[in-house]
Amino acid sequence: xIAHERSSQKELAFMATSLGAGKExxxxxxxxxxxxxxxxxRSSLQKRPRPIDGIVRALLFFCGIxxxxxxxxxxxxxxxxxxxxxxxxxxxxxxxxxxxRWQPVAGDFGILPLLNAxxxxxxxxxxxxxxxGIGGAIYLSEYxxxxxxxxxxxxxxxxxxxxxxxYGFFALTFMTPVLRIILGENNVSIYxxxxxxxxxxxxxxxxxxxxxxxxxxxxxxxxxxxxxxLGATKFETVSKVVVPAxxxxxxxxxxxxxxxxxxxxMIVALAAGAGPVAMLTANPMVSGxxxxxxxxxxxxxxxxxxxIDYQSxxxxxxxxxxxxxxxxxxxxxxxxxxxxxxQ
Amino acid sequence: xxxxxxxxxxxLVASGDLSTLSEAELVAILVENRASRLPVYVRDYLYSGDxxxxxxxxxxxxxxxxxxxxxxxxxxxxxxSVEQQTELLLGNMDQSQLIAIVEDQVVEPxxxxxxxxxxxxxxxxxxEAEFQENYAAQGASLFFKSWIxxxxxxxxxxxxxxxxxxxxxxxxxxxxxxxxxxxAFPIGVGAAIYLEEYTSxxxxxxxxxxxxxxxxxxxxxxxxxxxIYGLLGxxxxxxxxxxxxxxxxxxxxxxxxxxxxxxxxxxxxxxxxxxxxxxxxxxxxxMGATRWQTIYKVVLPSALPGILxxxxxxxxxxxxxxxxLLIIGASTYILLDPTGLQSKFTVLPILIYxxxxxxxxxxxxxxxxxxxxxxxxxxxxxASAIILRQRARRRLTA
Numbered sequence: 259x260i261a262h263e264r265s266s267q268k269e270l271a272f273m274a275t276s277l278g279a280g281k282e283x284x285x286x287x288x289x290x291x292x293x294x295x296x297x298x299x300r301s302s303l304q305k306r307p308r309p310i311d312g313i314v315r316a317l318l319f320f321c322g323i324x325x326x327x328x329x330x331x332x333x334x335x336x337x338x339x340x341x342x343x344x345x346x347x348x349x350x351x352x353x354x355x356x357x358x359r360w361q362p363v364a365g366d367f368g369i370l371p372l373l374n375a376x377x378x379x380x381x382x383x384x385x386x387x388x389x390x391g392i393g394g395a396i397y398l399s400e401y402x403x404x405x406x407x408x409x410x411x412x413x414x415x416x417x418x419x420x421x422x423x424x425y426g427f428f429a430l431t432f433m434t435p436v437l438r439i440i441l442g443e444n445n446v447s448i449y450x451x452x453x454x455x456x457x458x459x460x461x462x463x464x465x466x467x468x469x470x471x472x473x474x475x476x477x478x479x480x481x482x483x484x485x486x487x488l489g490a491t492k493f494e495t496v497s498k499v500v501v502p503a504x505x506x507x508x509x510x511x512x513x514x515x516x517x518x519x520x521x522x523x524m525i526v527a528l529a530a531g532a533g534p535v536a537m538l539t540a541n542p543m544v545s546g547x548x549x550x551x552x553x554x555x556x557x558x559x560x561x562x563x564x565x566i567d568y569q570s571x572x573x574x575x576x577x578x579x580x581x582x583x584x585x586x587x588x589x590x591x592x593x594x595x596x597x598x599x600x601q
Numbered sequence: 602x603x604x605x606x607x608x609x610x611x612x613l614v615a616s617g618d619l620s621t622l623s624e625a626e627l628v629a630i631l632v633e634n635r636a637s638r639l640p641v642y643v644r645d646y647l648y649s650g651d652x653x654x655x656x657x658x659x660x661x662x663x664x665x666x667x668x669x670x671x672x673x674x675x676x677x678x679x680x681x682s683v684e685q686q687t688e689l690l691l692g693n694m695d696q697s698q699l700i701a702i703v704e705d706q707v708v709e710p711x712x713x714x715x716x717x718x719x720x721x722x723x724x725x726x727x728x729e730a731e732f733q734e735n736y737a738a739q740g741a742s743l744f745f746k747s748w749i750x751x752x753x754x755x756x757x758x759x760x761x762x763x764x765x766x767x768x769x770x771x772x773x774x775x776x777x778x779x780x781x782x783x784x785a786f787p788i789g790v791g792a793a794i795y796l797e798e799y800t801s802x803x804x805x806x807x808x809x810x811x812x813x814x815x816x817x818x819x820x821x822x823x824x825x826x827x828x829i830y831g832l833l834g835x836x837x838x839x840x841x842x843x844x845x846x847x848x849x850x851x852x853x854x855x856x857x858x859x860x861x862x863x864x865x866x867x868x869x870x871x872x873x874x875x876x877x878x879x880x881x882x883x884x885x886x887x888m889g890a891t892r893w894q895t896i897y898k899v900v901l902p903s904a905l906p907g908i909l910x911x912x913x914x915x916x917x918x919x920x921x922x923x924x925x926l927l928i929i930g931a932s933t934y935i936l937l938d939p940t941g942l943q944s945k946f947t948v949l950p951i952l953i954y955x956x957x958x959x960x961x962x963x964x965x966x967x968x969x970x971x972x973x974x975x976x977x978x979x980x981x982x983x984a985s986a987i988i989l990r991q992r993a994r995r996r997l998t999a
Contacts, residue, residue, distance in 0.1 A: 314893045318799060321791030322811075325819050325867070328860050332829065335836040412987055419914075419983050421921025423950045424972050427957045431965060514824070521826025523924035524950075528957055550828050550924070557831070557928045563840055571928075575832040579825065586824040 336579055339572030348566055354573060358538060360552070362567055369577060374538045375546030379455040379526055380519035382542055386459025387515055391466030392508060398467070399474035400496050411468070418464035426528030429457035434529060437543075445543055449531030452542035458525050466515045473507020474500060506596035513589035517582045523550040549574050627699040628691050632683065639686040640678045642702055645936045647693055753970055757936045765956075765967050767974060769935045773851070773946040774920060774978075776939045780855035781862065781919045786912055788859070789866030790901075792819075793908075796867075797874040798896055823864035830861045831928025839929050847943035849930040854946065857925050862915035869911020873904040906989050913986035917979050923950035949975045 344351055349367040357368015394414075398407050433453040438446045446452070477500050485495040501508070531545025532555050539546070547555070553571050561568050631639065644655050659675045673685055681689070690699075721728065756766025792815070800812035834857030838846050846853045877900050885895040901908075931951045939946050949971055956968035 308891055308893075311891055311893045315795075315799060318791045318795035321788045322795035322800075322815050324788060325792065325815060325822055325863060328833075328863070329818055329822060331837060332825070332833050335833055336829075339836065415987075416980070416983055419917050419921070419979060421923065421950055421975060421979070423921070423923045423953050423957075424976065427953065427965075427968060427972060430957060431969075517824055517826075521828065523826070523828045523927075524954060527924075527927075528954065550826065553828055553832070554924060554927050557835065557930070572832060572836070575829050579829050582824060582826055583821060586821055590820075 332579070336572050336576040339569050340576045343566065343569035343573045346566055346569065360547075362570060367570055367573075369549070369574065371538055372547060372549045372552055372574070373577075374540075375451060375526075375530065375551070376520055376548040378451045378540060378542050378546060379458060379530060379548055380516055382452055382455025383458035383462055383519040383522075384512070384516060386456050387462040387466050387519075388512060390459075391463050391511070391515070392470050394463070394467040395470035395474055396496060396501070399471045400492075400500060414464045414468055418468070420461075422461060422522060422524040423528070425457050425461045426525040429453050429525055429529035433457050441543065447531070447543065447545050449529060449545040450543050451526075451530050451546045454526045454528075454530035455542060457529065458519050458522055461522065461525065462515045462518050465518060466511045469511035469514060470504075470508050473504040473511065476507065477503045506593050509596070510589040510593045513585050513592065517585040517589070520585070521550060521578065521582050523554050526551040527554040549578050553578075624691060624695070624699055627702075628687055631690070631699075631702060632687055639683065639690065640681075643678060643686065643689060645934070646698060646702070647689075648937075753967075754974070765964075767949065767952060767971055769938060770947050770949045770952040770971070771974065772938050773931075773935070774948040774950075776851050776946065777854045777858060777926075777948055778916055778919050780851060780942065781858040782912065782916055784855060785859040785862050785866055785915065789863050789912075789915070790870050790908055792863070792867045793870035793874055794896060794901075797871055798892070798900065819864050819867055823868065826924075827861055827922055828924040828928060830857055831925030833857070833860065834925060834929040849932070849945060850943045851939055851946045852942040853929055854926055854931065854948075855942075857929055858919045858922065861922065861925060862919050865915040865918060866911050869914060870904070870908045873907025873911065874900060876907060877903050906992060910986045910990045913982050913989070917982045917986075920975070920979060920982070921950060923954055926951055927954065949978075 343349065344354070348365055354367055354369055356370065357366060358370050359366040359368050360371050398410060402410065430453070433456060434446070434448060434450065437450070437453055437456075438448075481499055481503060482495055485499045490498070526548045527550070530548060530551055532547055532551065553574055556567055557571055561571075631642070640656075648655060656678060659677055660669050660673050660681075661675065669689065673681055673689075678686075753766050754771065755768050757768050796812060796815060800808045800815075834853060838853040838856045839849055842853075846856070881899050881903065882895055885899045886892075890898070926948055931947050932945050935945060935947045937944070953968045953971040953975065956964040956971065959965075
């Protein structure tokens with residue numbers, strides 16, 4: 259093999275000389291020789307060792323791997339503190355998962371009332387965000403002119419960039435008084451889950467609208483044109499062709515929206531209420547403390563690192579992490595599994 | 602707004618003007634009226650570290666660079682006598698600081714009633730009549746207060762909402778965001794380069810696997826609620842690494858925020874790098890450049906606008922996030938400007954949260970002013986991101 263290469267090289271060099279390719283000849287020779295490392299002396303074009311490239315690559319690898327380290331640290335912290343929580347003897351896993359009272363002072367650590375408030379607020383958020391978000395996306399992608407779309411999309415992005423504490427202020431000082439006027443002061447308490455949920459819906463709206471719009475725009479035009487060709491109206495085309503074709507993307511945006519609502523903290527901390535909650539109710543007009551709201555309220559004060567309250571934060575955090583991660587996985591699975599692929 | 606005083610300033614000094622008093626006289630007033638709170642003033646006005654360890658550190662560690670009364674270097678603040686505390690305050694504060702404390706703590710202005718903006722404009726006569734009837738006799742005064750002015754930006758916090766400002770919170774926000782970006786920008790861009798230039802489309806199955814693992818991981822991290830990052834920061838940066846970070850300090854906050862915005866920066870930088878046409882890379886390789894030379898001199902310059910856009914988006918996320926900082930324990934009442942990485946801090950969103958959650962209407966008004974400051978800051982950042990992106994798009998299509 260090596261012998262063969264050598265001979266072919268010699269042939270090449272011979273051909274070059276015999277052809278009398280004056281100026282190019284040494285170049286050909288040195289390249290051929292250098293890459294195979296035959297001659298002991300270095301030519302200028304020989305591949306030099308470049309330590310910088312190796313160092314840079316190692317540094318960049320570290321940057322890339324850091325995100326994995328973050329995940330590992332996240333899981334390790336949540337698991338180890340939760341383990342301390344469940345082995346403290348004050349609470350067992352079934353009590354935590356199925357207990358109907360969360361009153362740390364009395365030693366009751368049942369997640370259900372917190373979960374209940376989380377579900378109620380997220381439900382009302384989706385009641386606002388789903389129709390408006392998908393409706394807005396359909397308008398932007400199917401009905402709006404190009405110039406209108408270019409003007410509306412940045413506005414959506416700016417809406418998505420407003421800090422959530424601002425939405426919380428809005429919920430407490432605007433939405434709640436309005437709800438109290440409409441539904442009656444006696445029916446709606448000052449801190450209530452409905453107000454928090456509705457404003458949370460407004461907050462999620464841009465996320466759902468922009469993800470859904472991407473999904474709708476990915477539907478190829480040939481489908482729309484075929485539909486028109488069969489005599490369908492614009493509305494028939496949108497509702498019977500475009501939306502079904504983009505359904506996986508729409509569902510994925512819906513699930514991501516739920517995940518954001520479940521993890522949202524500041525709006526519920528400000529507007530949904532606080533204090534020991536011991537009730538399971540679907541009535542959104544009373545106050546309720548969500549998982550995130552509880553974590554925010556408890557950790558605000560001077561919390562001792564050895565206390566059961568501190569550990570309970572991590573157990574709640576773990577529940578939240580598993581919940582949102584699960585939703586994100588489902589969303590990715592839906593996108594993969596039900597995506598209609600067009601050429 | 603009607604203001605009343607717990608102690609009328611004319612009781613303290615005949616003219617009612619505190620600025621005529623000397624520093625010693627001001628401290629004497631404090632000792633007379635609020636002796637038990639002297640350590641609190643030391644904490645609020647002289648100490649810049651984590652409040653959680655304030656009562657346990659010896660004075661020399663607690664207040665480095667501060668002139669201490671003789672023989673107190675090894676004592677904790679609780680072990681100091683009132684005379685020593687007086688000496689400490691007197692030796693380290695100027696007259697204006699002392700006047701601020703006396704006004705706040707001894708004079709204690711309190712707000713009796715507030716009217717809204719619309720009422721103040723359209724029903725002025727009615728407000729004045731009501732004031733004469735109910736409040737004038739007690740020696741209270743009526744005045745108009747707007748929070749949208751320069752004083753709001755430059756005044757430190759106060760327990761009186763009428764004179765409360767956002768100075769320390771604005772400085773805290775700037776500090777945290779700048780340190781966050783210094784940490785997150787190089788790491789985020791580095792990760793994006795690694796994913797796009799070194800491992801993407803790799804033939805080697807192990808490299809391809811690492812690439813896929815990191816990519817999936819980043820996508821999932823981007824979906825983790827921010828409050829969970831707060832728990833991570835609390836357990837690792839505040840608690841486990843407290844000897845390095847100093848506990849609930851700016852550096853802990855910035856590290857937590859950096860982890861939070863890394864996925865945003867990476868994903869945007871990846872897109873920017875992917876958009877660089879491969880013909881540019883091939884031309885560079887063809888001229889004999891190494892991989893790193895190609896990345897550094899060809900790919901990065903043309904991807905820079907896109908990378909900057911992503912960084913600015915990450916920055917505005919870091920400015921607006923409240924929950925993680927609430928968890929790692931940003932202080933809510935800070936009078937000192939942040940002095941370094943290890944000083945206690947507060948940020949604008951925390952200030953807004955704190956003011957909004959108080960029952961008094963005046964604090965809600967101050968919170969609204971805080972929100973305006975925050976939104977203006979974000980609007981400037983986001984607008985510059987959009988302009989940068991548009992410019993980049995124009996250049997790449999041209």
